[in-house]
Amino acid sequence: MSVNQTTTQAPAPPGEAPDRPVRESHARNWRGGGWGFVVKLVLMALINAFGLLVIYSAFRVENWFILVGMVVIVAAADWIYFSKRTIPLKYLLPGLVFLFTFQIFIFAYTAYIAFTNYGTGHAGTQEQAVEAALIQGERRVDSSPSYPLTVVQQLGVLGFAINDEGTVRVGSEEQPLQDAGEVSGGGAPSEVQGWEVVSRNELLSDPALQQQVVDLRVPVSDDPNEGSLRTRDAVTAAVYLSTMVWDEQAQTITDTTTGTVYHATDHGSFVADDGSALPAGWAVNVGFENFTRLFTDPELAEPIFIVGGWTIVWSVLSVVIPFALGLVIALIYNDARVKGRKWMRVVFILPYAFPAFMSALVFKGMFNAEFGVINDIFFGGANINWLGDPTLARIAVVWVNVWLSYPYWLLVCTGALQAIPQDALEAAEIDGAGKFRRFRSIIFPLLLVSTAPLAISSFAVAFNNFTVIYMFNNGGPAIPGAPFALGYTDILISAIYDISGVSGGRADYGLASALSIIAFLFVGIIAFFSFRQTRKLEEFQ
Structure with a gap:
């Protein structure tokens, strides 16, 4: 085959x-x-x-x-x-x-x-703002009877079931009252079809549930102007009616006690003719208003300019000083004549092993003006206000960041130095080049080829180094007259945090988002041009 x-x-x-x-x-x-x-x-x-x-x-x-x-x-x-x-x-x-x-x-x-005004006072829709305004003006209707009440729930949603002259009416916060059968006698309904009755013992044993029941408002009908059903004791309920009246067609809310009429504006607020406004508003599109505020609002532009300028200085110093210090130490301990250089490298790299937030907190205590060891040991017990003076606070936070980041550059520069061809250095030495000449013409340019991209990324990291700024001094000391909790050591990322209101106070998410976009574009542009420049270094090889 x-x-x-x-x-x-x-x-x-x-x-x-x-x-x-x-x-x-x-x-x-x-x-x-x-x-x-x-x-x-x-x-x-x-x-x-x-x-x-x-x-x-x-x-x-x-x-x-x-x-x-x-x-x-x-x-x-x-x-x-x-x-x-x-x-x-x-x-x-x-x-x-x-x-x-x-x-x-x-x-x-x-x-x-x-591009919105989303923030404190403008966090929801217009319907939610109207509901909040009506709730704030609620008063019990004098002619409202006390209805026998049963607290019920359906799929985890609380509701009220009342005996309205023999008719069972049930509803929840999202579902207005509706008929649900009949009940004999004048007591509260004992059972409601489709709903589970919340027992009295369960209410008495759960304070959180009691608060939910007290806060619950069940609309009487689809019209918010007809009021809502509320209870104070979970036994009886009454109709509460707001002193505010909402006119959807005219887009106005009228305070019936004073006669003040609040008109809906394009900025998502209810404003009266005298300039007073209701606290509840809604989020709307405001175009480029948040971006223009950063540069045209006198109260905001100056603090943002201070923070932005310091952010650039901080980012540059946070790269240049640690790089220089790490390079010097790497050059010293790259010399084979130094005894115990391996152990010394380990000692110098130790700060890299500490968590940044813990190191910042430790240094915060060390720089304390009253009992910090910096004043006690290095300045003879002088009362130097490191954390309260703007210039000293900036020097202190830069020092902390240098201590945290120079070990990284020590490692990088050590590896880059060991990768430099020794024959090029020997040839330069034979030609009569001294140590400084060899460093300036061979070592440093070759070093930049491998470290320049890392320097650019370190600049971006320092630009957004929230941890050290927040944990060391929370951006302080405060800038006088700033509309938000902005300080002299704040950088843009911590300023965004303050403006967003996460740490407390008034929140302006629209403004914080606009500042985030600007910071992103700035870092992107710097990185783009920096990477283009690093290509020229590759020609040296």
Whole structure:
């Protein structure tokens, strides 16, 4: 038989078992492809279930951006993982989804917030602002009877069920009162169809639940001007009516006690003719107002200019000084004549092993004017206000950051020095070049080739080094007259934190987002031009 010929095995006659090789091949195909397909079905079922949950939630709150985005992601995942023509995308899709979710979406959402007045007093919709205004003016209706009350719940949502002259009426905060059958006698309903009765013992044993019941307001009808049902003792309820009257067509809220009329404005507030405004507003698009405020508002522009200028100085010093110090130490202990240089390197690298926030807190105590060891040991017990003086506070925080970051440059420069070709240095020495000449013409340029990209990234890290600034002095001392809690050692990232109101006080997320966009663009532009300049260094090799 020729070697190029192949043999085929005839199928087994009817009634006989097939040959073993065919049977084993089928078993392998079933075990490999079958179980793999089942696992894929389970994973895709979980992904689709999660996607449908997000889609439903986005639809309920009318967030069309997330709804459309999730529909596209789920549809793309189903098409890619159940198609045989999209094998490369099966590996690319997870990374693309994470890129979209954690990078593109966050940046796009931040940019969207930057063009709104979203913040304290403007955190919701106009409907929520109207509801808040009506609630603030609520008073019990004098003619309202006391209805026998039963506290009920449905799928974790609390509600009220009352006996209204023999008719059971039930509702929740989102669902106005509606009829739910009849009850005999004059007591509270003992059971309500579709609702679970909250027992008296359960109410008495749970203070948090009691507070929820007291805070609960059940609208009497779809018209907010007809008031809501409230209770003080979870036994009886009464109708409370607001002194504020909302006119949807005229877009006004009228205070019936004073006659003051508040008009809805384009800036998301209810403002009266005398200039007074209701505390509750809503978020609206304000265009470039947040960006222009940063440069035109006198109360805000000066503190932001101080913070922005210090941010640049801080970022440059946080790279140049640690780099220079790390390079000097690396040059010293790269010399083979130094005894015990390996152990000394370990000692100098120790600050790199300490958590940054702990080191900042320790130095904060050391720089304390009254009992800090810096004044006691190095300045003879002088009362130097390191944390209260703007200039001294900046010097102190730069020192702390140098102590934390120079070990990184020690490691980088040590590795870069050891990678420099020794034959080039020997040739320069033979030609008569001294140590300074060899360092200036050979060592330093070659060092910059490998360290320049790291310096650029370190500049970006220092530009956003929130931990040291916040933990050491919380950005202080304060800038007099600043509209937010801004200080002389604040950098843009900590200023954004203060403006966003996370640490307390008034929040202005729109302004904080606008400042975030500016900081991002600034770092991006610096990095772009810096990386272009580093290409010139590569020509040296």
